[in-house]
Amino acid sequence: METKILDNPIIELKDIDVYFKSAEGNSLKAVSHASLKVTKGEIFGIVGSSGAGKSTLARVINLLQPPTSGRVLIDGFDITDNRGNDLRALRLRIGMIFQHFNLISGSTVEENISFNLKAASYPKSEIHSRVVELLKLVGLSDKLKSYPSQLSGGQKQRVAIARALANNPELLICDEATSALDTKTTEGIITLLNDINKKLKVTIVFITHQMDVAKKLFNKIAVMDSGKIVEVNDTYSLFSNPSNPITKSLVSSVLDIEIPEELVISKDSHLIKLFYAGEGAYNPIISNLSKNFSVDLSILSGKIEYINKKPLGILLVSIFGEESERLKAIQYLKDNTTKVELIKKGEHYGK
Amino acid sequence: MGNNTIEILQQYLWKASYETIEMVIISLLVALIFGTILGLILYLSETELLVKNKVVNSIAATLVNVIRSIPFIILLVVLIPLTKLITGTTIGPIAASVPLSFCAIAFHARLIEGAFADIDSGVIESSVATGSSIKLIITNVLFVEARPAIVRSITITFVSLIGYSAMAGIVGGGGIGDLAIQFGYYRYESGVMLVTVILLVFIVQIAQIIGDKIAESFVH
Numbered sequence A: 001m002e003t004k005i006l007d008n009p010i011i012e013l014k015d016i017d018v019y020f021k022s023a024e025g026n027s028l029k030a031v032s033h034a035s036l037k038v039t040k041g042e043i044f045g046i047v048g049s050s051g052a053g054k055s056t057l058a059r060v061i062n063l064l065q066p067p068t069s070g071r072v073l074i075d076g077f078d079i080t081d082n083r084g085n086d087l088r089a090l091r092l093r094i095g096m097i098f099q100h101f102n103l104i105s106g107s108t109v110e111e112n113i114s115f116n117l118k119a120a121s122y123p124k125s126e127i128h129s130r131v132v133e134l135l136k137l138v139g140l141s142d143k144l145k146s147y148p149s150q151l152s153g154g155q156k157q158r159v160a161i162a163r164a165l166a167n168n169p170e171l172l173i174c175d176e177a178t179s180a181l182d183t184k185t186t187e188g189i190i191t192l193l194n195d196i197n198k199k200l201k202v203t204i205v206f207i208t209h210q211m212d213v214a215k216k217l218f219n220k221i222a223v224m225d226s227g228k229i230v231e232v233n234d235t236y237s238l239f240s241n242p243s244n245p246i247t248k249s250l251v252s253s254v255l256d257i258e259i260p261e262e263l264v265i266s267k268d269s270h271l272i273k274l275f276y277a278g279e280g281a282y283n284p285i286i287s288n289l290s291k292n293f294s295v296d297l298s299i300l301s302g303k304i305e306y307i308n309k310k311p312l313g314i315l316l317v318s319i320f321g322e323e324s325e326r327l328k329a330i331q332y333l334k335d336n337t338t339k340v341e342l343i344k345k346g347e348h349y350g351k
Numbered sequence B: 001m002g003n004n005t006i007e008i009l010q011q012y013l014w015k016a017s018y019e020t021i022e023m024v025i026i027s028l029l030v031a032l033i034f035g036t037i038l039g040l041i042l043y044l045s046e047t048e049l050l051v052k053n054k055v056v057n058s059i060a061a062t063l064v065n066v067i068r069s070i071p072f073i074i075l076l077v078v079l080i081p082l083t084k085l086i087t088g089t090t091i092g093p094i095a096a097s098v099p100l101s102f103c104a105i106a107f108h109a110r111l112i113e114g115a116f117a118d119i120d121s122g123v124i125e126s127s128v129a130t131g132s133s134i135k136l137i138i139t140n141v142l143f144v145e146a147r148p149a150i151v152r153s154i155t156i157t158f159v160s161l162i163g164y165s166a167m168a169g170i171v172g173g174g175g176i177g178d179l180a181i182q183f184g185y186y187r188y189e190s191g192v193m194l195v196t197v198i199l200l201v202f203i204v205q206i207a208q209i210i211g212d213k214i215a216e217s218f219v220h
């Protein structure tokens, strides 16, 4: 991705803390020393398990949740102390969508979208045509007069997206926007958000606990755990080479192959898992292996995942042969693939 | 039903009904205006994302609590000087409307506060996130989302006012309740008692049915 060095990041969070006072009077650290930068135009993901502090951090960006300490910079301007009209003006530039859509249930689709336009004092006579245009963008032109209760979850989220885009925001914050939707509807929303990001050049910050959404949508990912940002990387690197244990467990939830429990491997063999990042195919390596070392290799299982259109392969193989040859072969694999995981040596694998 | 009963009803029922309607309508209108405003203030001032203000909230809440904690029959008496000041008299349905209004404002304010508080907090959050003004949120979100609950609140306030107006009648307000007490109770005219009770039940039923219908039409 191109980044202009002179441009300020669209969002910069500096050392954000958010404390909540519990009923018993103790304070709960929902976000702790969180710093991050989001570059204009990217789709930036914040992932982590439930309760990690993702929503709280996302709500700090538009000050729905003022931070206990730390600074929030938007386009290089410190907005942490903005209140009243300044804060409202800022929020007009930031769209937001939610897990449960949060549409006004007593208003039609048209009225829902008009609300955002009215918030920006959009010329009254042009509101209707703008609403029509927005509904076309999200593929819901026929739902102008429907009430939210008459729409499916995916349609409601599309209305929410149309509404959030009404005032041409530079930034769209999505809090678990696909978490209440089924897989197929999620795909549709992901495609739509990708389109919006490309066509309208809207920067997207997307919070989720769903790693398969992360894999398909994000350019860059921050991983949160217990209020802290524990790892930040571009999506492909994060998936192919996670460093933090939390990241590893999140990544393995979508990027792994099961090892059959009943698998038995013979005495003179190693069971290993290969991770293979990048464009090169692994076929040459596999065939080189059998050529250069006196080992037999069998592929037990394998798959290729595409992340940001780049392949990431995983293979489960067993290597059979003399111990010394086997170790040489494994060393060769270590040198030529992204990661080699030794699962088991010899004997019985499983329960 | 004896001749006496019919005579009494012919002579007093219309007047009594008119007085009841007068008391109830006046105090309902006052409650709709001031109770709604007070309820809105209570809600806005206690809600973090809107205009949370502890001072305003505790003043409004104290006002409401004080009125609500005084038994109505005592409120009637306590407010006599004020009633005299406002209406120039302490007798009749117009005078009775003063304590009724006070009571109804406080009662209605709590119902309205509850109607707003029951709105999905996510909807409030997403509205605030748009950068909209509080005024626009009040008109386009709060009053839209709370509409069914507000209609139900109005029905409840109306029905309660029918009850309170009977009490107000005893201390000089007149109305159906007064008729029932004066003739049905003090003069042992059970027929009058029965007819007024049936009439009150009927009014309350009709109000409830209409209120429910309107509330339902606002649910989407």
Ligand SMILES: Nc1ncnc2c1ncn2[C@@H]1O[C@H](COP(=O)(O)OP(=O)(O)O)[C@@H](O)[C@H]1O
Pocket (backbone or CB within 6 Å): A020, A021, A028, A029, A030, A048, A049, A050, A051, A052, A053, A054, A055, A056, A057
């Ligand atoms: N308004 C609040 N008051 C008190 N505690 C809160 C509030 N919002 C969130 N929390 C707490 O902060 C922590 C982080 O919550 P959240 O940001 O919602 O996590 P996530 O979105 O990652 O699931 C949780 O322990 C949650 O209970």
Ligand SMILES: [Mg+2]
Pocket (backbone or CB within 6 Å): A054, A055, A056, A176
């Ligand atoms: Mg969350």
